[in-house]
Amino acid sequence: MSTLHNRRILLIDDTPSIHEDFRKILLLDTQAEAELDAVEAALFGEEVKASAPAFELDSAYQGQEGLAKVCQAMRANRPYALAFVDMRMPLGWDGVETIEQLWQEDPRLQIVICTAYADYSWEEVLDRLDSRDRLLILKKPFDNIEVCQLANTLTVKWEMTQRAALQMSDLEAKVVERTREIRQASEALQVEIVERKQLQSQLLQAEKLASIGQLAAGVAHEINNPIGYISSNFCTLEGYYAGLLEMLSAYEAVEQTVGSPEVVAKLQALRERLELDFLKEDIPQLMRESRQGIARVRQIVQDLKDFSRIDSTQEWQWANLEEGIDSTLNIVANEIKYKADVVKQYAGIGEIECLPAQLNQVILNLLVNAAQAMGPERGTISIRTGTTAERVWIEVADSGQGIAAQVLPRIFEPFFTTKPIGQGTGLGLSLSYGIVHKHNGTLNVDSAVGLGSTFRLELPVRQPVQPE
DSSP: OOSSOOOEEEEEOSOHHHHHHHHHHHSOOHHHHHHHHHHHHHHHTOOOOOOOOOOEEEEESSHHHHHHHHHHHHHTTOOOSEEEEESOOTTSOOHHHHHHHHHHHOTTOEEEEEESSOSSOHHHHHHHHOOGGGEEEEESSOOHHHHHHHHHHHHHHHHHHHHHHHHHHHHHHHHHHHHHHHHHHHHHHHHHHHHHHHHHHHHHHHHHHHHHHHHHHHHHHHHHHHHHHHHHHHHHHHHHHHHHHHHHHHHHHHHTTOOOHHHHHHHHHHHHHHTHHHHHHHHHHHHHHHHHHHHHHHHHHHHHHHHHTTTSOOOOEEEEHHHHHHHHHHHTHHHHTTTEEEEEEOOOOOEEEEOHHHHHHHHHHHHHHHHHTOOSSOEEEEEEEEEETTEEEEEEEEOSOOOOTTTGGGTTSTTOOOSOTTSOOSOHHHHHHHHHHHTTOEEEEEEETTTEEEEEEEEESSOSSOOO
C-alpha cells in the first residue's frame, strides 16, 4: 500500500449468515452517519465530527479461498490488516491450519479466531501457532460492539506495527551508514598514522644518509687519489717493461755469437732457473689483470658516487634507471654473488624524471632483501623492466623462501622486520615505500611461501607536480 493506513479486513467463515452480520456491523452507512453528524452540529452549534475511515470487508467461505485472497492482496501490494477466521469449517481446513497457511504468506496479518467450540483447547492452539502477539479469540455468539472494538484496535495495531517497523528499518539504515562513516574515518586515521610513521622514519634516516654521504665522499676522494697515481705509475711500468723486453730480445739475438761455451752454458742455466720463457708470457697477463683490477676499483668508486650522488644536489633530473640498476648491482655484488645468480631482462625503458639517488636506494634495498631471502641452496634473482602507457616498471623477483601471508600486509610498516635482532632495522622497505610515493609511483609485492617474492615498482615517466 502507498501509505500505512489500512482498514482492510478478511472474514473466513463457512456460514453465510455470519458474513451478513459482519457487513451490518462493520460496513455502516457512512453517508447517512455523516449527514446525521452535520444536523447535530447545526442544532447544537458544535463542529462536525470527523468520521472514522470505513472498513473494507472481503469474504471467503473456506481456508483455501481465504489464502487465495491473501496471496492476491499481497501481489497487489494491498495486504489485509485483520482476518476473522472461523475455527470449524468441515469442508476444508480448520481454523488452525488456515491461520498457519495465512501467516506463511503474510506474517504481519492480525488474526481473530471466531469459535463457539473447537477440536483444540486454547492452550493447544497457542502452542501450535506460537504467535500470541497477533492472535485473539472471539467467542460465538459475539457482541457487535466487541467486533467493532476488535476491528478498530487491531487495524490500528497493524498500522502502528508497520510504522514501528519502518522506523526501525530507518534506524538500522542510519546505524549502518554511521558505522560505515566511522569505519572510513578509522581507516583514514590508520592510513594517516602509517604515513606519519613513514615520514618519521624518513626524517630519522635523513641525518644518517647525510653522514653516510659525507663518509662516501671522503672515501671516494681518498681512494681516487692513490688509484690515480697507481694508474699513472702502472702506465709507466708498462713502458719500462716493453723496453726491457726489447733489450732482452736483443741479448738473445747475440747470445749465439758469444765465443765462450762456458758463458753460453751459464746463460742457458740462468734462463732455465728464472723460467724466462714463462715470465715473458705471464708478466703481460699479470699486467692486464692488474689494469683490469684498477679499472674495477675506479668503477666501484664511480658507482658509489652515482649511487649516493655525493657530488650533486638533490634535484629532479632525467636519468636512465637501467644504468642505475647496473651501478647498484656493482655496489651489492659481494652480497649477492655467493647466494644467487642475477638474470637481467631489460626492455630499454629510457630516461624518466626522478631523483636517481633515491631510486638507487630503493633498488639496493630490494636486491639486498632478495639476496637475504635465499635459502641454503643457491637461487636466482631476476630483474625485469618495461613500459606501460606513460609509466615504467621494474620487477625484482627472487626464488627465495617467500613471505608468510600473515606478515605480508606489514612489510612496509616502519621498524617491522622478520630478521633476527641486530640483522635488520625494519626501515628498508618503509623508506623505499616513502621514496616511491614521493615519485607518485607504486610499490607492490606478490609472494608465496616456498616460491619466492616479486616486488614491482611503477613510476611515471614525467612527474605531474614538482615537489618542493
